[in-house]
Amino acid sequence: xxxxxxxxxxxxxxxxxxxxxxxxxxxxxxxxxxxxxxxxxxxxxxxxxxxxxxxxxxxxxxxxxxxxxxxxxxxxxxxxxxxxxxxxxxxxxxxxxxxxxxxxxxxxxxxxxxxxxxxxxxxxxxxxxxxxxxxxxxxxxxxxxxxxxxxxxxxxxxxxxxxxxxxxxxxxxxxxxxxxxxxxxxxxxxxxxxxxxxxxxxxxxxxxxxxxxxxxxxxxxxxxxxxxxxxxxxxxxxxxxxxxxxxxxxxxxxxxxxxxxxxxxxxxxxxxxxxxxxxxxxxxxxxxxxxxxxxxxxxxx
Amino acid sequence: xxxxxxxxxxxxxxxxxxxxxxxxxxxxxxxxxxxxxxxxxxxxxxxxxxxxxxxxxxxxxxxxxxxxxxxxxxxxxxxxxxxxxxxxxxxxxxxxxxxxxxxxxxxxxxxxxxxxxxxxxxxxxxxxxxxxxxxxxxxxxxxxxxxxxxxxxxxxxxxxxxxxxxxxxxxxxxxxxxxxxxxxxxxxxxxxxxxxxxxxxxxxxxxxxxxxxxxxxxxxxxxxxxxxxxxxxxxxxxxxxxxxxxxxxxxxxxxxxxxxxxxxxxx
Numbered sequence: 001x002x003x004x005x006x007x008x009x010x011x012x013x014x015x016x017x018x019x020x021x022x023x024x025x026x027x028x029x030x031x032x033x034x035x036x037x038x039x040x041x042x043x044x045x046x047x048x049x050x051x052x053x054x055x056x057x058x059x060x061x062x063x064x065x066x067x068x069x070x071x072x073x074x075x076x077x078x079x080x081x082x083x084x085x086x087x088x089x090x091x092x093x094x095x096x097x098x099x100x101x102x103x104x105x106x107x108x109x110x111x112x113x114x115x116x117x118x119x120x121x122x123x124x125x126x127x128x129x130x131x132x133x134x135x136x137x138x139x140x141x142x143x144x145x146x147x148x149x150x151x152x153x154x155x156x157x158x159x160x161x162x163x164x165x166x167x168x169x170x171x172x173x174x175x176x177x178x179x180x181x182x183x184x185x186x187x188x189x190x191x192x193x194x195x196x197x198x199x200x201x202x203x204x205x206x207x208x209x210x211x212x213x214x215x216x217x218x219x220x221x222x223x224x225x226x227x228x229x230x231x232x233x234x235x236x237x238x239x240x241x242x243x244x245x246x247x248x249x250x251x252x253x254x255x256x257x258x259x260x261x262x263x264x265x266x267x268x269x270x271x272x273x274x275x276x277x278x279x280x281x282x283x284x285x286x287x288x289x290x291x292x293x294x295x296x297x298x299x300x301x
Numbered sequence: 302x303x304x305x306x307x308x309x310x311x312x313x314x315x316x317x318x319x320x321x322x323x324x325x326x327x328x329x330x331x332x333x334x335x336x337x338x339x340x341x342x343x344x345x346x347x348x349x350x351x352x353x354x355x356x357x358x359x360x361x362x363x364x365x366x367x368x369x370x371x372x373x374x375x376x377x378x379x380x381x382x383x384x385x386x387x388x389x390x391x392x393x394x395x396x397x398x399x400x401x402x403x404x405x406x407x408x409x410x411x412x413x414x415x416x417x418x419x420x421x422x423x424x425x426x427x428x429x430x431x432x433x434x435x436x437x438x439x440x441x442x443x444x445x446x447x448x449x450x451x452x453x454x455x456x457x458x459x460x461x462x463x464x465x466x467x468x469x470x471x472x473x474x475x476x477x478x479x480x481x482x483x484x485x486x487x488x489x490x491x492x493x494x495x496x497x498x499x500x501x502x503x504x505x506x507x508x509x510x511x512x513x514x515x516x517x518x519x520x521x522x523x524x525x526x527x528x529x530x531x532x533x534x535x536x537x538x539x540x541x542x543x544x545x546x547x548x549x550x551x552x553x554x555x556x557x558x559x560x561x562x563x564x565x566x567x568x
Contacts, residue, residue: 151418152416154418154419154420155414155415155416155417155418155419156405156409156412156414156415156416156417156418156419157414157415157416158419159398159402159405159406159409159414159419160406160409160414162395162398162402163395163398163406166395166396166397166398167391167392167394167395167396169387169392170392170393170394170395170406171395171406172356172376172377172380173354173376173380173384173385173387173393174380174406174407174409174410174462175377175378175380175381175409175410175411175412176377176406176414177375177377178377233399233444233446
């Protein structure tokens with residue numbers, strides 16, 4: 001793997017670290033499997049790209065992208081909470097609707113941002129080569145957001161959100177308005193994923209209507225990889241492990257695609273992802289079974 | 302004070318499975334009174350508690366705390382006045398959060414959860430003090446995951462949690478039923494301590510006649526969604542488990558046998 005592609009892998013790994021953190025919030029904290037992210041990732045990219053091309057400041061455009069994603073999350077939560085539509089189905093409905101909305105936002109299937117100013121522009125005069133600058137920038141943003149989120153999950157509000165996912169009856173008996181926490185959590189999660197989309201569009205120079213496909217699986221893969229490596233109750237370690245999981249996942253994929261002797265090409269990515277996620281799910285289970293068997297044998301002896 | 306005025310609850314109204322769980326409950330419990338609630342399965346004991354807590358909306362009638370009408374308040378809003386402990390030890394705590402996090406959640410009951418860190422040193426000190434009352438050694442395990450504790454330990458912690466915030470009303474729904482006799486006795490002892498200390502108004506549902514008579518100062522029996530009888534004062538202190546069983550037989554003129562073994566157990 002060349003240095004250039006290694007840096008590119010890190011950059012995408014960090015950006016999808018945000019997706020992983022968003023997926024962690026819904027799947028693990030709220031126990032609300034949310035597939036909206038496939039649409040909100042694209043939405044973040046689409047809103048940021050369309051606004052930047054229209055001449056809006058890239059930072060303002062990125063903030064708008066975050067709000068767009070958050071709104072998508074609110075729609076999913078509303079469909080589920082107000083009308084009792086199964087959470088998975090509610091999120092698929094939103095995701096499907098977003099595909100059209102994203103095309104409308106962009107006006108065409110893809111937008112190029114190569115020549116436009118981006119969130120990186122103010123730093124380009126520093127004289128750091130662009131390929132390093134991009135990695136530093138996304139690493140800084142993603143880690144800073146990770147730290148903020150870990151702090152948030154330890155606040156009264158954040159802890160109430162965790163209780164909502166863990167035991168809604170207990171949460172309610174302790175005065176927590178459960179539905180409000182689910183709305184807030186889905187908005188936050190999809191806002192983060194949209195931010196990832198907006199950063200991706202700006203560092204890679206394009207937004208495309210199909211770029212969000214599979215976002216949920218990649219995010220989930222990162223969460224699972226992170227979880228199987230770090231077993232901790234600390235919010236800080238859990239959030240950072242999502243980001244590390246995303247980096248490792250991207251590196252593993254890059255290595256697999258680069259190993260000429262295996263003969264993979266980029267179109268094999270989905271199979272590789274499925275196998276990696278499958279392994280990450282299977283190994284802890286096998287380890288438990290192996291431990292149980294060993295304990296049983298020890299008991300007989 | 303809790304006042305129920307002709308409180309009615311009907312499940313599945315209008316359907317073949319319609320169930321009139323409460324058929325007009327009239328009950329006034331003065332501030333600081335500890336009432337035990339008995340009755341056979343399906344008599345409406347738990348429905349009464351869940352209606353007071355706000356989990357179940359009454360179909361008609363009125364519910365007042367002190368002189369405030371709370372009939373239309375949500376369960377979350379009522380938690381300013383009401384604390385509760387459930388029968389299932391797993392229901393009252395979050396298994397995948399730590400002991401101190403669970404206690405921090407209970408400490409925030411009835412308050413607006415803000416963006417302040419939920420835990421800090423003074424709070425941990427308070428939690429340790431409270432936990433040491435249990436004599437279970439939990440004060441040194443603040444960081445242990447709740448799911449690792451035994452049912453009895455979890456229930457004891459739930460009880461402490463219910464008393465972390467000042468509240469007026471404590472609802473106990475067979476909170477010792479899932480515990481072994483020794484742990485149940487410990488949990489009841491702590492219950493009595495907390496109730497006396499905080500001068501709470503308590504409704505305790507129990508399946509044990511012994512428990513119903515030994516704790517609190519008043520006993521009501523529910524039958525078919527209504528208060529069948531109401532014992533207090535001297536009359537109650539002369540009652541034994543046998544007398545209660547006789548009363549049970551009286552309100553069931555069809556001679557239906559008590560089929561619930563738990564009801565007969567002394568402990």
